[in-house]
Amino acid sequence: MNQKTVRLAKMGMLVAVSIVLVYFVHFPIFPAVAFLEYDPADIPILMGTFAFGPLAGILLTVVTSVVQGVTVSAASGVYGIIMHIIATSVFVLVAGIIYKKNKTKKGAVISLICGIFAMVIVMIGANMVITPLFMGVPAQVVWDLMPFIAGFNAIKAGINGFVTFLLYKRISGFLHGDTVSKAA
Numbered sequence: 001m002n003q004k005t006v007r008l009a010k011m012g013m014l015v016a017v018s019i020v021l022v023y024f025v026h027f028p029i030f031p032a033v034a035f036l037e038y039d040p041a042d043i044p045i046l047m048g049t050f051a052f053g054p055l056a057g058i059l060l061t062v063v064t065s066v067v068q069g070v071t072v073s074a075a076s077g078v079y080g081i082i083m084h085i086i087a088t089s090v091f092v093l094v095a096g097i098i099y100k101k102n103k104t105k106k107g108a109v110i111s112l113i114c115g116i117f118a119m120v121i122v123m124i125g126a127n128m129v130i131t132p133l134f135m136g137v138p139a140q141v142v143w144d145l146m147p148f149i150a151g152f153n154a155i156k157a158g159i160n161g162f163v164t165f166l167l168y169k170r171i172s173g174f175l176h177g178d179t180v181s182k183a184a
Contacts, residue, residue, distance in 0.1 A: 010175055014047065015067065018068070021043065022072050026038065040159070044064075045060045046092060048060045054093050055096075057089075060092075061088040061089050079131075086122065090119045091161075098114055128142055
């Protein structure tokens, strides 16, 4: 089988796993802002980023965000799609670039920590600009919620980064290997 076809099939599988994870696992981290729900959708996206590179991670992010936004998370609409694309794209771009240059355990830890920090910082700005537009609330209201928003992004990205770190090497052989043609 063609390597590009195998890679595309594996990326499609990662998108499907992300969607299934969101369907089954989603809950608020802070009851005061219950609309900010944790979900593990970024774990397969991060694994795809580590396996296939940062641009593949962004592609996985966009496809997952759109599919998720019109199916299992349709209530958040375009706003949810945009915010997921921004948050996860920043995370996978930073983590993917760093990991691509240093594919070691230490490199993975550094890349994930940098990705988490980048996501939190970018989402502070994104929430200050985009949330008032879509939610029709004053920027001051968003700013007052910023400790919850920043905390939510740090916790969500931290959990997903940690789980990715624990699982990636266990499945990297499948993602990197041509297991489809070997099985045929």
